[in-house]
Amino acid sequence: MAEKTITIQATRFDPDKDARPHLQSYEIPFIDESMVVLDALNYIKTHVDGSLSYRWSCRMGICGSCGMMINGQSKLSCSAFLRDYWPKPILVEPLNNFPIIRDLVIDMEDFMHKLKSIKPWIIRKTEIPLGSGEHRQTNAQIDDFRQFSECINCMLCYSACPVYGLNNEFRGPAAIALARRYNHDSRDEGTKERLPVIADAEGVWECSFVGECSVVCPKGVDPAKAIQQSKLDTSLRFVVPFGNRE
Amino acid sequence: MAEESGNTRVYRKTMPPSWWTRKAHYFWYVVREFSALPLAIWLLLLLGEIRSAANGPAGYHPLGGTGFVIFSVIALFFSLYHSYTFLSLSGAIIHFKVIDRQFPSWPIVWAQMIMWAIVSAFIIWALWWFST
C-alpha cells in the first residue's frame, strides 16, 4: 500500500533575497496519527529542507513559542494534529499582525515591550523581609487572579486581534490580562503604577470587544474578559468617591 | 511591505480592508458594531418628527409608506440584535463576589434580559395608552 502523505504549504521569506514572502509546498509522510504540525515542520527541516526556520521548544503547549497561522487560524503548531486536516493540504504561515523576520519566525519585540510596560511583577510599597515567612494567600485570593496567570505568552491573541492588526499601539490582550493578574494579587500594591498604561486610550479603551483573542487562547486565559472587567474597574475608580484609593 | 527593524530587514503584512470576511466571528462583530447605525438613523427621523409636531397639527406630517415601514422593521431587527449582544456581553463585564465566591454570569445576563423585556413591555403599553 502506498505510504500516506500530507502536503504542508509553508511561508518562506529570506530577508536577504526575497522582496516578499512566498509559499513552498512539501509532501511528507504522514505515518503516525499523533503527528502535529510541528512534527511535520521538524520532518521537513531534518529530511527535506534544513533552511526552514521556525520557533519551538517544549512540544507540549507550555513554552508558547510555536504559535503560527494554521489554515488561517492562530494555533500552537505543537497542538494542531495533522489528522484534523488530512487529506487536505495544510497552510502554515507566521503569526498575523507581526513583522516577519524569516520564514515562520516573527519579530516579537513589540510584544515584549508591551508586556514590560505593564510591570508584570509584584510591586510592594514596603518589601516584606524574607525572614518573616511566606506571604500566605487563601484559595479565594488565588482564584481572583489564577486564570489570568495561565498565560504562556504565545501571542496567538495578538495575531487574532483585528484591533491590534489595525493599530499596533494597542497594548493588546495578553498584556492587559497580565496586568489584571498582578492587580488582583493580594500581595501586590502596584495597581496605581499600572493604571496610566491600562486606563489609557491605547489600553483597555482601544478594545472594541471582538472577542477572538479569547477564542484562540490555548490556555483559557480569556483576555477579552480581563479587558472588559478592567474597563469597568478603571471607570469605577474614576467615578466612585474615593475609588482611586490604593 | 519590507522594512528595516533595528539591524534586521523584516516584512510587515498589512491588514487587508476585507479582514472582516476572514472569519465568521469577525463578520458578526462588524454586524454588531454597524447594527447601531439603522437605529441611530431611525431615532434622528423620530427627533425630526417630534420637532415638527411642536409646530402644531398643521405642520405635522408623520412618516409613513411602505419604504418607511420596511426601514423600521430593519431598524427594529438591528436594534434587537444590538441589545441582545450588548446584554449578553454584560455577563463577562459585571463581576462581583457573594460570600467569597464569584457570582456566575448567567443570572446577570438573564436578569438584564428580563429587565429589558419588562421595560420594553412598559413602553409599548405606555405608547398604546397615550394613543387611545
Ligand code: SF4
Ligand atoms: S492570553 Fe492566551 S493567547 Fe494570549 S499570549 Fe497568553 S496564552 Fe497566548
Ligand code: FES
Ligand atoms: S513548542 Fe512549546 S508551546 Fe508549542
